[in-house]
Amino acid sequence: MTNPQNSTNEEFAIQLINMNKWYGDFHVLKDINLNVKEGERIVICGPSGSGKSTVIRCINHLEEHQKGQIIVNGEEITGDVKQLERLRTDVGMCFQHFNLFPHLSILDNLTLAPIWVKKIPKAEAEATAMKYLERVKIPDQALKYPGQLSGGQQQRVAIARSLCMDPKIMLFDEPTSALDPEMISEVLDVMIELANEGGMTMLCVTHEMGFAKKVADRVIFMDAGQIIEENNPEEFFNNPQSERTQLFLSQIIDH
């Protein structure tokens, strides 16, 4: 793997090299360069419209980038359908609006991909599903439907659903933004637990600065389609370098 920015031999889970993306004429991502080590936990923040969600949506190719390279687990993403299906089993994703399948029970939501993609026998998939439901602390909801659960419960189910595929990388796209305030902490607790276990590479787009301080190895600040600043959480929050970062942080903390 050639990498102009970083030529160490370390094993990277994700490499973004000069990635660019346009929506029509609008240049939404400009020369994004990012190396994520295996097991690293990264928080991406920035004002709305800065392109932070687009970055992680490009990593599992829900959005297509037009220029540059994306390398996941050592493989460059080409858009080839078979390659994508394989890569996506290793890359879990949690969405802002949970996107559980409303026509399936919670248990069926969790076992769908393991059974149909990984060809795991039903009984085994269900045992795994129950294990993860216990981890997110809602095993008693297994036979209900998503519509019967609160937002916080739905998001925890969505996290469990991703974990059932045993992914190496987890992408979180503003997982708490659509939640009522009193439900945010139950979701963050699950994510903190997951991060503290280690071993899993995590990329999290979020405005939860407390979460970033607690678990992130690195915080990345984006604005107008660019990575503006990147640092460890302590330096990032206590000693932000760029003016835009300072402004952003002051606006968050002031409230």
Next chain:
Amino acid sequence: MYVTDKILPELPAPSNSKGLIHWFKVNLFNGPFNTLFTLLAAFLLYKIIPPAIEWAFIDATWFADSSSECKLENGDRKDGACWAFITNRFDQIMYGFYPEEERWRPNLAGIMLVLLTIPLFFKKTPKKAWLGGFILVIFPFIAFVLIRGGYFGLEVVDTGKWGGLMLTLIISLVGILFALLFGTILALGRRSSMPIVKSLSVVFIEFWRGVPLITVLFMSSVMLPLFLPEGTTFDKLARAMIGIILFQSAYVAEVVRGGLQAIPKGQYEAAAAMGLSYWKSMFLVILPQAMKLVIPGLVNTFIALFKDTTLVLIIGLFDLLAIIENVLGSDNAWLGFHTEGLVFAAFVFWMFCFSLSRYSMALERQLDTGHRN
């Protein structure tokens, strides 16, 4: 400052039933206009319903060996309905020209279908998917061999002899099954990102939706043989069925497409992000939700299809209505009992359509996982 330390108890909602007289006052006699319309409607119902009941039930002749029993001595019709016309020719209305001694074959096929289908309505039936698959894939062959014959020593009964309600049901069931299948594929095709698949689907849908069904049937029966090489024969019933399927699948496609568009983008993304392939995400995630949404539209289309089967008359197939109208209607022994025939045909069609409609409503309720508590 205000602080409370007591939690208010939950009380039952106030009762809103105020008795029958109150209901009448509010709903039927609310102001002069409402009262006037209520009285007018009551008068019309009084004028229509008792005579209709008298004609159809009280004065009716139910069974008779010949039409003379429905007539007065001077040859005029009796006042009541002559259902004897229907009961006397019931077999022909059901089977058309299907030979009498072979009618156990369609009966057996029908009974098999009913018995196979019943377990599907029970939630706890094991291996439902396999049973459903058997009914959809294997059973049609069994039914075809049974009804047409030609194997296992069964005498061949040419499709030209099939008729009556049996033919109506065969065309409808085959039509619904295949129109649903092709229609769904066309709907997916129309939303495909592949330009060739997409344009083929659009052209197909717009073409078949734009021509009247009667033209399709006429073309398939009269024009098509002209283009085929000399000596090729192609079963008339099969041609009619193909025409109906192509025509209705265009309608089904647009109904299903409406459902596909109503599914939020997040569902497609979640399915894709889990590594499901296109077909798996369609069949496991998107279509189950989309189909549930479009049940009312699909039932609409199927009811139309069911009633449109009466058009096969113009290519010389005798379905339920055609037997009553054209075969029995010109039967000298029972001349002049048109009305009874049409009322009966309307009743049979209505019964099937209404059952379909009720069933679909029950299905909608059963599949509703939205906000069940």
